[in-house]
Amino acid sequence: MTLFFIMGIVGLFFFSKIPRERLYIFKWIQSLNRFNWFQNPWLVGVFLFGMNLLLFGTTGLLLYGTTLLMTPYVHLIIMMLATALSLLLWSSLVRTKVWGKGERWKAGTVGSSFYLVLFLFILYQWNTYVPQYPGEDGFMAFIGFFLGLVVTGMAFLICFMMIVFLPVDKRV
Numbered sequence: 001m002t003l004f005f006i007m008g009i010v011g012l013f014f015f016s017k018i019p020r021e022r023l024y025i026f027k028w029i030q031s032l033n034r035f036n037w038f039q040n041p042w043l044v045g046v047f048l049f050g051m052n053l054l055l056f057g058t059t060g061l062l063l064y065g066t067t068l069l070m071t072p073y074v075h076l077i078i079m080m081l082a083t084a085l086s087l088l089l090w091s092s093l094v095r096t097k098v099w100g101k102g103e104r105w106k107a108g109t110v111g112s113s114f115y116l117v118l119f120l121f122i123l124y125q126w127n128t129y130v131p132q133y134p135g136e137d138g139f140m141a142f143i144g145f146f147l148g149l150v151v152t153g154m155a156f157l158i159c160f161m162m163i164v165f166l167p168v169d170k171r172v
Contacts, residue, residue, distance in 0.1 A: 045110025
């Protein structure tokens with residue numbers, strides 16, 4: 001776990017040192033700029049909400065599929081790829097559009113609210129948790145709920161911060 005944390009810190013360091021001209025932008029998101037609905041920040045937020053839902057659902061299905069396999073560490077690769085895709089999606093969305101005053105707040109609030117709703121759902125499930133049978137291990141349930149809260153809480157914060165506060169280079 002410590003190794004993955006250190007690798008993440010090193011990856012963030014290298015990601016921050018990439019020149020703006022070399023950053024990757026999803027071309028299909030850039031092509032959305034020609035549609036009228038993409039100029040409305042509320043609809044961009046709904047689009048981001050849907051993309052977060054799609055990425056999270058696909059990752060969940062792939063992780064469920066790995067439970068049927070006996071290959072170790074595949075789930076870690078899937079989670080790292082999902083994280084990288086999410087970061088690319090969020091940075092592409094910020095860099096594609098020319099934002100007006102306050103538009104990034106609106107889009108970021110609506111788009112990242114998927115993870116906030118998921119965070120609140122997990123918190124509710126944790127507070128109303130009742131063991132199914134007398135010998136059930138409550139500590140493992142606590143670990144699962146806690147990790148779910150950490151993952152969804154961090155995804156909410158990172159998505160919101162990237163959409164709202166990521167500096168935009170006008171040359172891209």
